[in-house]
Amino acid sequence: MNDEYDKDLVKVCKLYYYEAWTQEKIAEKIGVSRPIISKMLQKAREKGIVEIIVHDESHQTAELEKQLELRYQLKRVLVVPTRDLNKELVTSAVGKAAAQFVQKLIKNGDRIGVSWGNTLFHMVREFPLDKKENVKVIPLIGGTGNERTEVHSNQIAYELSKKLGGRSESLYAPSMVETEELKEQLTHLPHIQSVLAEGKRVDLAVVGIGNPYTMSTLERFGYLSEQVLSELKKLGTAADINSRFINHYGQVVDHSINRKVIGMNLEHLKQVGQVVGLAFGMHKIESITAALRGGWIQMLVTDEATAVQLINSEEHSTSRKQTDD
Template sequence: MLNAEEKQFIIKICKLYYFESWTQEKIAVKYGISRPAVSKLLQKARDEGIVEIVIHDERPEAGELEKELEAAFALKQAVVVPTRDLNEDLIYSTVGKAAAQFVLRTMKQAERIGVSWGTTLHCAVKEFPFEKKDHVKIIPLVGGMGNDKTEIHSNQIAYELSKKLGAKCESLYAPAVVETEELKNQLVQLPHIASVLEEGKQIDLALVGIGNPFALSTMEQIGYLTADVLQELKAMDAVADINSRFIDKNGALCRHPINNKVIGMELEQLRSVKTVIGIAVGSHKIDSILAALKGNYLHVLITDEETASGLSARLREQPSHSKLSMEESP
C-alpha cells in the first residue's frame, strides 16, 4: 500500500505527464530521478487505480481510413492515429506512442531490427518504454549526416532504441551520401562498413521514415541537396526519399547519380525484408507516402489522421491506383 506522501508524489508526476504532456525525461530531470523510475511510477499509478485510461472512440473515420488504405495497397496493416485538434508537437508524440506500441507487439519474433532515420522515427523511439529484449540486435540502415540534427540520424536512433530494449546495437560509421560513386564503392568495401551492410540484409523488421525532398527536407537543410540537385530530381518526378534514396511518383527509383552515392540498404533489399513499417506524419508527405505505397516498399503504414484523410482523397482522384501486393511487385 502507498502511504499518503508516496501517493501525492505519484499524482504530481501523473498530472505533468497526462495533463501537461511532459516527457518522462523532463519529469525525471525535474525530480532528480531516472527515466525508468518515472516509467515505473506511471505504471504504479495505473496498477493502484490512481489513473484510469478510458478511450471514447466516437469517430469511425480512422478505422475506415485504415481499411481503405489496407485494401488499396494490400497492406498487412494501416494504423491511422486520431490527432485532430492537436498541435504539431503533440501530433508527433501521439503518432510516436502509437508506433512504439505497434512495434513492440510486432517485434516478438524479430531478432534483427533495422532502422532508417528521421524526425518521426526519433519521436517513436522516444516513446518506447524500457523493456528487456536482450535477444534483439538493432542495425542502422543508412549512414550518418554530419554534425547537424544528430538525434534523427540512423546511428543515433539505433543506439537509443537499443538502450530502451537492452539490446545489442551496430553503428554504420560512414556518411549517408558521399561525393562520388567511386568513393562510395571504396567505403563499402571497408570491413566494418561491409559487415554492418551485410547484417542489414538479414533483418526481420525495418522501421523507415518517408521524406519529401521539396518540403521541410532535412537532407536539404543539412546540405546534401543543392538547388541544382533538387531541380534535377524534380525533372525526374521525384517525390520521396526512403533510406536517403529518391523515388518518383510511381515508386520507381530515380535514375539520378545521387542514388548511387548512398551508403546504406538498397531499396530492392528493403523489399525482401519480412516486415517493413513506414512511419510518416504531415500532409506535405501525402505524395511521398503514395509513392512509397505504389512502389510496394511497405507492409505497414503508421500515420496521422489528417495525412490519412489526404491519402484517401488522393485515391478517390485516381481510381485506377495499383493494388499490387508485395509479392506482385516488379
C-alpha cells in the same frame, strides 16, 4: 412564457454540461426538485437546445485503416486520431502510437533495422522499456556529423537498443558521398561492409518517408543542392526512403545521387519480412502515395488527417485517369 422557460433551460444546460454540476446541485440552486431538472434537460434535447454528438474516433480511424489496407494490399495500417491537436502534439501522438505499434512486432532474437529522421526520433523517445532477449538494432543508412545527431540512424539504433535491453551496430559513414568511386571504396571497408551485410538480414525494418522539396532533413543537412533538387524534380521524384529517391509511381529514379548512398538499397528493403513506414503531414501526401504505389512498405503509421487526404487524393487521381482514358 416560452422565452423565459427556454432561458431557464439554457441556464440549466450550461451548469450541467459546461460546469459539470450534478442535477442535485442545480436543483438546490434553482429551488426545485431533482426530477424537474431531469425533465428540463430532456426538454432541452427535444427542443434542440442541446445536441449530443458521440465522436467515435476508434470507428472512424478503423475505417480509414481498412480502406488503406485494401487499396494498397498492406499488412497493417495504424491511423492515429489527432483531431484538434496542434503540430507539436500531433508529432508526439504519432511517435507514441508508432512506438506501441512497433513494440508489438518485436520478438526475442529479432534483428531490427532503422533508418533516420524526425518521426523515428520521436518513436524511439516514446518507446517504453521492454527488455527482450538477444535483440539487435542495425542502422540501415549512414549518417555522420554534429548537426541534430539525435535523428541519425546510428543514434536511433543505439537509443532503441537501450529500450529493448539489446545491442546495436553503428555505420560510421555518411549517408551520401560526393562520388560513386568514394562510395565503392567506403563500402568495401571491413566494418562498413559488415554492418551493411547485417542490414540485409533484418527481420523488421522501420523507415521514414521524406519529401525532398519540403521540410527535408536531407536538404537541411546539405546533401541536396538546388541543382540536384531541380534534376530530381525533372525526373518526377516524389519521395525518399532510406535516402533513395523514387518517382510518383514508386519507381527508383535514374539519378547518380541514388548511386552515392551508403546504406540498404530499396530492392533489399523489399525483401525484408516486415517493413513499417512512418510518415504524416499534408506535405508528405505525394511522398507516402509514391511509397505505397511502389510497394516499398508493408505497414504504415500515420495520422488521421493524412490518412483522409491519402484516400481522397488517390480517388481523385483514379477518377482523373478514367476521364483521360
